[in-house]
Amino acid sequence: MLIIAERINASRKQIAQAISTGDRAFIQEEAKAQTQAGAHYIDVNAGTFVGEEAEKLKWIIEAVQEVTHLPLSIDSPDPTVIQAVLPLMKKTPLINSISLEPSRIEGILPLVVERRTKVIALCQAEHHLAETTEAKVALAGRLLEKLTGAGVPLDDIYLDPLVYPLSTNPKSAKATLDAIGIIMGKFPGAHTVCGLTNVSYGLPARKLINRAFLGAAITMGLDSAIIDPTDKQLYAMLKAVTLVNGKDDFCVDYISAFRAGRVE
Amino acid sequence: MLIIAERINASRKQIAQAISTGDRAFIQEEAKAQTQAGAHYIDVNAGTFVGEEAEKLKWIIEAVQEVTHLPLSIDSPDPTVIQAVLPLMKKTPLINSISLEPSRIEGILPLVVERRTKVIALCQAEHHLAETTEAKVALAGRLLEKLTGAGVPLDDIYLDPLVYPLSTNPKSAKATLDAIGIIMGKFPGAHTVCGLTNVSYGLPARKLINRAFLGAAITMGLDSAIIDPTDKQLYAMLKAVTLVNGKDDFCVDYISAFRAGRVE
Secondary structure (H helix, E strand, C coil): CEEEECCCECCCHHHHHHHHHCCHHHHHHHHHHHHHCCCCEEEEECCCCCCCHHHHHHHHHHHHHHHCCCCEEEECCCHHHHHHHHHHCCCCCEEEEECCCHHHHHHHHHHHHHHCCEEEEECCCCCCCCCCHHHHHHHHHHHHHHHHHCCCCHHHEEEECCCCCCCCCCCHHHHHHHHHHHHHHHCECEEEEEECHHHHCCCCCHHHHHHHHHHHHHHCCCCEEEECCCCHHHHHHHHHHHHHCCCCHHHHHHHHHHHCCCCC | CEEEECCCECCCHHHHHHHHHCCHHHHHHHHHHHHHCCCCEEEEECCCCCCCHHHHHHHHHHHHHHHCCCCEEEECCCHHHHHHHHHHCCCCCEEEEECCCHHHHHHHHHHHHHHCCEEEEECCCCCCCCCCHHHHHHHHHHHHHHHHHCCCCHHHEEEECCCCCCCCCCCHHHHHHHHHHHHHHHCECEEEEEECHHHHCCCCCHHHHHHHHHHHHHHCCCCEEEECCCCHHHHHHHHHHHHHCCCCHHHHHHHHHHHCCCCC
């Protein structure tokens, strides 16, 4: 289970403030905490700084790379921003994200190919939300065709079938879960990834819903997730669900998480 | 999601003591608490009282039926015990359980047919543990053939694919999860049921594993479970997983559980 750690995101108030005030130590603490909590990639996002995104993201990246050995996930839809920060990367990054939108295919795909990065590909339709399983799987197929056609190895592709708020459509999460199952069966070698926060939007006890959705998604085959690994209950659920799904040989991962006080 | 409430079981020390001392109030409190917590059936078990099982079970049943409107789940492998208590039933019970064992087929099946009860059917092999998905599904097919052949309606049959401890075989829960998915797809109209306690045997933080397994099983299609509905975190997970699996129209069940303080 690949964990992409989501906390360094300018849409969070404390992060935006740290970026604005140049509070390097705060950003570095977030990077260290997520590294220690078991992240595999540290996501970095300065998306709310319109017009200054590249500059702010460079500053974040420099700060983060000083304190972690982990590769980064460059979280921007803007090819010029991605291109501007790529030369700074100490390790091969994950680009978060591409979609079938022509500007992103034309702008981002060449960067993925040239730098041989990993990439998150959003199952996002051009003109409407892809809310059904069929629409999500069809988009996954088109994305894979585009990406592998350009030479991106399957193993570098993380398909995100996207999940929408249950509060507006109580069947939407199920469509995403089924899409994960079908994608993992139909396109062996490719990966699936998902964020969790949308699913619980507008409902009470959101973290419980997020945990339940992560567990269900892993059961359907999800093999990476954009989460906060410092969320103790979420991390414990991730470990336990991985265990019950037969993906933890000799229960060794679960038991070491328990010994480290990460599971209760 | 049908909830069979498991607390009144003589293998629990406090219950055995209440039975031994004739503490009717204790048993009744357990029945009331589970009724209030959202049970659909109250399981009753006096299995550890060898030689006195029928007598003790009658006493339990009389006590429980005074304080709950719910039907009971008669938890015994012994046809003579089941036959002895059936006349006491105020509502059509669930018989827990039958298997392909000849004595149980010959002894219990006629009671199920005659009394038109619901029945839990264990996917238990005669001579060895059925640990693979294929073995579990094959046993489910044979049980269904026997039961429907004798006239039991599909809707009254709860197939239990059984789950064994992860600590002895880390793939065993996955075999059960896959069996649930296949059984629900292959035999439409039948139900699946499972207990949770075996899965975590010998591992730390057992309740977390039980919750994770319940969530995974519901995701695979499980539509009833033998659980403790007064376990707050387990109940909350059940509600949240039901929600993310698209089985809670308008999120109404989840929101009322939240309002009742059952979800946090």
